[in-house]
Amino acid sequence: MSHMFDTVTVVGVGLLGGSLGLGLKKRGEAKTIRGVGRREESLNKALAGGSIDEAFTEIDAAVDGADLVVLCTPAALVPTFLDSIRPLCRSSCVITDVASTKASICRHAADTWDAPRRFVGSHPMAGSEKFGPEHGDANLYEGAITFIEDADGLDPEAVERVTQLWQLLGSETVRITPEVHDTLAARTSHVPHIVAAALAQLTDTGDDLRAFVGQGFRDTTRIAEGRPEIWRDICLTNSEAIGGSLAEIIDKLQQATEAINTGDGDRLDRFFQDGLSARRKILDNRPKEDTPNTKTGNDSQ
Amino acid sequence: MSHMFDTVTVVGVGLLGGSLGLGLKKRGEAKTIRGVGRREESLNKALAGGSIDEAFTEIDAAVDGADLVVLCTPAALVPTFLDSIRPLCRSSCVITDVASTKASICRHAADTWDAPRRFVGSHPMAGSEKFGPEHGDANLYEGAITFIEDADGLDPEAVERVTQLWQLLGSETVRITPEVHDTLAARTSHVPHIVAAALAQLTDTGDDLRAFVGQGFRDTTRIAEGRPEIWRDICLTNSEAIGGSLAEIIDKLQQATEAINTGDGDRLDRFFQDGLSARRKILDNRPKEDTPNTKTGNDSQ
Numbered sequence: 001m002s003h004m005f006d007t008v009t010v011v012g013v014g015l016l017g018g019s020l021g022l023g024l025k026k027r028g029e030a031k032t033i034r035g036v037g038r039r040e041e042s043l044n045k046a047l048a049g050g051s052i053d054e055a056f057t058e059i060d061a062a063v064d065g066a067d068l069v070v071l072c073t074p075a076a077l078v079p080t081f082l083d084s085i086r087p088l089c090r091s092s093c094v095i096t097d098v099a100s101t102k103a104s105i106c107r108h109a110a111d112t113w114d115a116p117r118r119f120v121g122s123h124p125m126a127g128s129e130k131f132g133p134e135h136g137d138a139n140l141y142e143g144a145i146t147f148i149e150d151a152d153g154l155d156p157e158a159v160e161r162v163t164q165l166w167q168l169l170g171s172e173t174v175r176i177t178p179e180v181h182d183t184l185a186a187r188t189s190h191v192p193h194i195v196a197a198a199l200a201q202l203t204d205t206g207d208d209l210r211a212f213v214g215q216g217f218r219d220t221t222r223i224a225e226g227r228p229e230i231w232r233d234i235c236l237t238n239s240e241a242i243g244g245s246l247a248e249i250i251d252k253l254q255q256a257t258e259a260i261n262t263g264d265g266d267r268l269d270r271f272f273q274d275g276l277s278a279r280r281k282i283l284d285n286r287p288k289e290d291t292p293n294t295k296t297g298n299d300s301q
Numbered sequence: 302m303s304h305m306f307d308t309v310t311v312v313g314v315g316l317l318g319g320s321l322g323l324g325l326k327k328r329g330e331a332k333t334i335r336g337v338g339r340r341e342e343s344l345n346k347a348l349a350g351g352s353i354d355e356a357f358t359e360i361d362a363a364v365d366g367a368d369l370v371v372l373c374t375p376a377a378l379v380p381t382f383l384d385s386i387r388p389l390c391r392s393s394c395v396i397t398d399v400a401s402t403k404a405s406i407c408r409h410a411a412d413t414w415d416a417p418r419r420f421v422g423s424h425p426m427a428g429s430e431k432f433g434p435e436h437g438d439a440n441l442y443e444g445a446i447t448f449i450e451d452a453d454g455l456d457p458e459a460v461e462r463v464t465q466l467w468q469l470l471g472s473e474t475v476r477i478t479p480e481v482h483d484t485l486a487a488r489t490s491h492v493p494h495i496v497a498a499a500l501a502q503l504t505d506t507g508d509d510l511r512a513f514v515g516q517g518f519r520d521t522t523r524i525a526e527g528r529p530e531i532w533r534d535i536c537l538t539n540s541e542a543i544g545g546s547l548a549e550i551i552d553k554l555q556q557a558t559e560a561i562n563t564g565d566g567d568r569l570d571r572f573f574q575d576g577l578s579a580r581r582k583i584l585d586n587r588p589k590e591d592t593p594n595t596k597t598g599n600d601s602q
Contacts, residue, residue, distance in 0.1 A: 076566075125515045145512050174512050187503045188513040192521040195496055197576025198553040202488045202546060204579040211446050211475050212489040213583055214426045219520040220493040224580045228573035235569050239561045245503060246558050250551055252499040257547050260540045268536050272529035275498025278505040279525045282514055 004029040004164060009066040011036045011059065011081055013046040015127060016098050017072030018136030021051035023169045026138040036062045046133040063088050068095075068165065075099035076233040079108040082119060086112065094161045095119040100185065100230075101238040102178035106149050116155035120162045121178060123147040123185075124171055131227050142170030150175040186241035191249060193231050194242070196224040305330040305465060310367040312337040312360065312382055314347040316428060317399050318373030319437030322352035324470045327439040337363045347434040364389050369396075369466065376400035377534040380409040383420060387413065395462045396420040401486065401531075402539040403479035407450050417456035421463045422479060424448040424486075425472055432528055443471030451476040487542035492550060494532055495543070497525040 008024060010017040013035040024030035035052030036059055037043045043055035056062035063069050063085050071078050078097050082105075089095065095118060099105055106121045113119055126144040146166040148159065163173050200221040203209050235242055252271075259267040309325060311318040314336040325331035336353030337360055338344045344356035357363035364370050364386050372379050379398050383406075390396065396419060400406055403422045410420045427445040447467040449460065464474050501522045504510050536543055553572075560568040 125513075144515075147512075184508060184510050184513045187506070188510055188518045189515065191503065192500055192517055194554065194557050194572075195500060195550075196521055197573050198550050198557065199493055199496060200576040200580040200583075201553055202492065202550055202579075203583045204575070205488070207485055209485050209489055209583055211448075212426075212485045214445075214490065216493055216524045217489045218584070219523050220497055221576075221580050222520050223517045224573075224576040226573070226577075228570050228577060231573045232566055232569040235557075235561045236564060236566055239564070243558055243561055246554055246561070249496075249499050249503055250554050250558070252502055253495065253547055253551050253554075256495050256499065256536075257544055257551070260536050260544055260547070263537060263540070265533050265537055268533040269529050271495075272498050272525075272527070272532045274505070275501040275522075275525040276527075276529060278503075279501040279522050282501075282504045282510055283519070 012072035018051035018133030019140035022138040071097035074233040103182045106178040115153035118158040121149035146171035191245045200224040310335045313373035319352035319434030320441035323439035372398035375534040404483045407479040416454035419459040422450035447472035487546045492546045501525040
């Protein structure tokens with residue numbers, strides 16, 4: 001039986017790493033999946049759930065002889081792991097990651113690896129507020145967009161292999177420079193997460209607000225359930241773009257405050273109309289089908 | 302056949318008014334539903350969909366002889382309609398509304414009606430980003446919490462009738478003073494709507510951001526699809542509480558910005574942990590069952 005990959009090493013066996021392992025095995029595209037983790041408990045869950053075949057707590061042995069290494073750790077750890085594995089991987093090995101920020105990681109890789117570089121950054125836009133390998137899903141990447149680094153000095157064959165990896169898992173791949181990726185992701189993903197956390201915090205008063213929680217609150221704050229350490233790292237590794245977009249949204253909220261304080265109904269009308277139009281524009285023009293909205297429940301107003 | 306209400310007049314035949322009519326008729330609790338609207342088109346849709354039996358463009362004839370009047374107009378119009386109908390309703394008539402802000406409406410009613418007052422404010426926490434009577438749903442209020450005004454000078458029988466109305470439509474009723482209602486709703490509903498509109502606006506750049514839109518963006522901005530005039534009115538009629546909560550969230554976002562600018566990982570960790578804890582606290586302790594989350598799709602990170 002021919003596999004696309006012989007030995008795949010997944011560093012970090014959480015939801016993303018576990019789902020990657022399950023997805024490759026389900027499709028018969030990897031002979032052996034090795035998982036690397038610090039905690040025995042996660043490794044045992046990953047072994048039990050079938051997302052990895054072999055468990056390692058040390059990176060050295062885990063990447064030895066691998067033909068694909070995927071770093072599924074929080075973003076801030078990726079550069080350190082790249083430094084560790086660079087001298088250990090065989091020359092034919094392809095390396096990628098799944099971090100939600102790309103510029104600082106890819107810059108580090110470009111600064112430390114000789115061209116043609118066989119580390120090619122990836123960002124699959126997939127995940128969930130659940131975490132841990134026990135929530136792994138062989139189809140997690142199905143239908144998701146995966147961004148793949150576009151830069152000078154990359155090994156074309158490595159780019160091809162990384163592209164194949166995500167496509168065989170069902171992703172639509174999009175090449176993009178790390179800098180543009182981070183600037184745009186700040187607007188549509190990173191800042192919304194920060195805002196969701198702030199909205200959730202607003203309810204932490206001495207009052208009993210439980211009766212006031214409707215579907216609107218649930219939806220606007222759902223992503224506040226993400227893992228704090230993941231979002232901390234995203235903020236730290238994309239600080240400039242996030243800072244810029246945060247300043248923009250603070251300005252918009254200050255404008256809304258001013259319109260409210262002055263009782264300016266026309267300005268408030270435009271504020272809500274602008275939000276509505278912007279959302280419809282970005283969703284209606286989307287190239288792929290809209291995710292079916294299964295929500296028919298009540299909406300808090 | 303005995304009905305709880307003989308003639309019910311619904312002023313404003315949008316989603317909320319239309320659903321009210323359908324809900325009463327489905328349960329056999331109203332003999333006749335009269336609908337009042339400015340636009341013939343909406344009235345015809347409501348007649349065709351069965352949410353009203355008779356259509357009126359003038360309020361005077363519509364409330365004549367009614368035993369229940371429900372104002373389903375945007376919040377800012379409620380006081381004007383109250384002034385119009387006060388001299389027209391017969392003494393046994395009970396009046397309520399469905400506006401999402403209560404203090405300014407109930408204050409106006411208390412200032413202009415003699416005690417015992419037969420207008421009792423309501424706020425059913427139900428709705429949808431869809432609008433218009435064609436989306437009316439006889440079960441829209443099923444399982445929703447409906448707040449009912451708690452104040453001095455109300456006619457106890459009117460309070461009882463209004464409570465029965467919402468309970469027979471499937472709502473759980475909660476008595477609350479209009480001021481407390483508005484303060485708490487600002488935090489869990491009004492400010493999230495303003496923030497959702499601002500988040501959606503962030504995507505209105507010259508860039509093509511379509512590939513960057515994941516489930517996280519969809520969820521955090523879904524309520525930005527609400528009707529601008531409804532949300533304008535909510536802002537105008539609850540300006541003080543909304544202004545206070547907006548100032549709080551702006552402060553939180555400025556704190557996050559400072560933590561990002563200074564690279565303070567511990568502070569960012571706490572920021573996201575605080576959001577996560579606050580959300581879990583308010584949802585886990587909820588008295589009623591959580592709305593089933595049917596979303597299993599991918600989540601943008």
